[in-house]
Amino acid sequence: MQDNAAASSNLVDYVTSCTLPTPWAQFTLHAFVEHATGKEHLAMTLGDLSTGEPPLMRIHSECLTGDVMFSQRCDCGAQLEGALKKIAAEGRGILLYLRQEGRGIGLVNKIRAYRLQEAGADTVEANLQLGFHADARNYELVRPMLQHFGIEAVRLMTNNPRKIDALTRLGFDVAERVPLLVNRNAFNNGYLNTKQAKLGHMMTPAAEPVLDGEL
Template sequence: MPEARVPEAAPLGLFSLPAAEVLAYPATAATTLTRVAEARVPLEDAPEARIVAFRAADGGIEHLAILVGDPEGLSAAGGAPLTRVHSECFTGDLLGSLRCDCGPQLRGAIARMAQDGAGVLLYLAQEGRGIGLVNKLRAYTLQDQGLDTLDANRALGYGADERGFLVAATMLRQLGIPRIRLLTNNPDKVAGLAACGIEVAGREPHRFAANGVNDHYLETKAARFGHLLR
């Protein structure tokens, strides 16, 4: 029996692209991020704040930098501004969900930067550790059936953490901030940013108490994701 032939893309009016280029897309898009808008936005815990929007060359979704005080000036003077790399969380940041600690981490970071005098919070469009809001909700359903955060993501066909740190590193370089003090409990963020050329002068702990609902979630972050307890 003759081997079936797959029709070429061009005669069908389709565009073909090598698989390697598809797989390289996230990194390629990250390196093309540029500043597209900026405005002063006084915040409840940080009256002297600005928001800078970044967009990749392909016109994709925007990532935001929340600048408290003058972290660029501090960096230019040789300092290392307090920095938080925060993945957006619709349920936690906006709705106050008790399933995670994202909301307290977001607001706590901004307040801490205001107290410190300067800082930058990178608000990245990487919902649910990079799997998106819809899949995060599906993961929640699996967690209610007994899986933890990591296994729920894997059951949906994703890795434990689908985020990349090149987006954050590119934004910091665009802001002129190559050296930071990182506000995190996640050693992977320290290593990831360092691998992308950002000097992490120190790690500042950023931990909040369990609320009775997210206890297992926080335990999983420590036991299976390697988050530090202090």
């Protein structure tokens, strides 16, 4: 663990922090820069994280179309909002915002994948047709970011078993998995089913149902 920790500390630099008022709470926003790519990654924190109690946590990979443009093709924007609301309700927690658009393939390739999906491919097939892995995200940056806050154990908001496995491999204790099931609708129903069937996402308890006539 010590060797890996020493290596991971060279992955990102902490830069600065500021307050960030949101509709749910006033968070503290922390900026990090990745050495290898120059990408800027963020952490949003609330409350005292130094108590030793595992904080409520979300690892959120950037989704410009969902987070900013309100796309209903995925559940990303709703998960981001839902996670911040849950942290605010508890008064303590952390959200890491990693710049890994399109499960790590980038924005333009994600739009190419969307086009393939419109032609009949599912979200996994589209990535594979473009020559990428079904999920190309890397969570190595999580280690130095959490170490910056002195966090060793978390209550992780996720439906994705790969995130739990990644955190465990990085040496962190996932004390609890907190489901984050939001915004199932007529446009993303197939996408969510594919995540469950092909990527092993834990979609129980059942996500919100699609209402008759819902668009």
